[in-house]
Amino acid sequence: MALLSLTASHHELDLDALERLSTGAQSIGGSAVSACDVITGAVVLATCNRFELYLDVDAPLDGPGVRHATEHVARLVAEASGVDAVEAATSFRARAGNEVVEHLFAVAAGLDSMVVGEREIAGQVKRALEAAHADGVTSSTLELLFQTASRTSKRVSTETALGGAGRSVVALGLELAGSDLPPWHQVRAVLIGTGSYAGASLAALRALGCDDVRVYSQSGRAEEFAAARGVEPVHDLVTALEDADLVVSCSGARGRALADGSRREQAIEHVLDAASVVRARERAAVAAGDEPGARPTVVLDLALHRDVDPHVADVEGVLLYDLATLAARSPAVASDLVAHARSIVDDAARTFEETRLGRAADTAVVALLQDAERRIRAEVDDVVALRRAEGDGPGEDEVEEIARGVRRRVHADLHRKIVAVRAEAVEASRAAVRGVVADAEALIAEADAEVG
Structure with a gap:
């Protein structure tokens, strides 16, 4: 058995290219295992700033073998996303053997994140393995690899201060938004989405003192999400926006589901478009009458597959922060913290590889x-x-x-x-x-x- 990974992240690609590439990401693991006899296991890690495939290959990985596997999986990615096959093939960086182990352990520890030290990635790594396991496409080697990555991430969290220094993408976004908002206990927020990021966003808002939170979902899951968390579901997004100070969007629901389970990007469709924001602000102005103009609306788009039309930023009185903005404003983490975390990751990767390779x-x-x-x-x-x-x-x-x-x-x-x-x-x-x-x-x- 040999380990191979194909990775694309914000380090190599701009977020627009990464968004196009990862459309339909969740179908790739099963496609790779079923379409290629030598691929015995696959785990897909798709987050707001990375799209990575980890493969267990039952064949010697010589140079041509790596190239063949890369091109084969790239074709599957191209078919699922609608991206040109050549673009897909050149977007990934291939790693083999111990490089795969070192990279995943660093990713799980938050050392490769847009916001260095963020802890959300640890849960995403765990859920990636759970999804592959549920789909029946993982392998014993990949199970051990990802489980060890999670344990290593926990070691970094408990033995270093990196987790405290590195803020999550959600926390960084709210910090930036906060400078343009009323005091948090007065903020009226609308949350778009009901996934893990939505849950993290709601917890972060409450920690800041914001309790006026309504939730909207295109998928119809707002009622269930809201009932479980004691917030208010809304079914008309424009109406909810009329008095909102803050909109946090993290549904990643853009695109249309196809019969084969993949998703194809529709460039003109967004969960929140500029026209809806304009209508909401016009209604707010009418309701205000002779009162001072409506307060600014801050929109925080945390979805890789953008929920929010970029033209929203052109609407008067609206401030839009997206992942590109957060990446540009991500603070540096002290080098000694990173070095300490890196030493733990390197030691864990070395031990894992020596145990695995020593079996030879x-x-x-x-x-x-x-x-x-x-x-x-x-x-x-x-x-x-x-x-x-x-x-x-x-x-x-x-x-x-x-x-x-x-x-x-x-x-x-x-x-x-x-x-x-x-x-x-x-x-x-x-x-x-x-x-x-x-x-x-x-x-x-x-x-x-x-x-x-």
């Missing part, structure tokens, strides 16, 4: 153990034979004592040999992975040059 030495270790047992029996037999030849034949208890002494000495030497064999196997595996990545990069560069 199992055959050699078994042979060493068998040889050691033969040596022990031979040496004990020699000692017993010598004693008997001298007329001093040992009893059963003495024979056992002799065997224990020989076994201690042989096992001490055996331990050194096992450590050496495992170290050699690990280094050989790492060297092979470095070769795989180098070969794949060379082939992809060659293909790019031919296209150019």
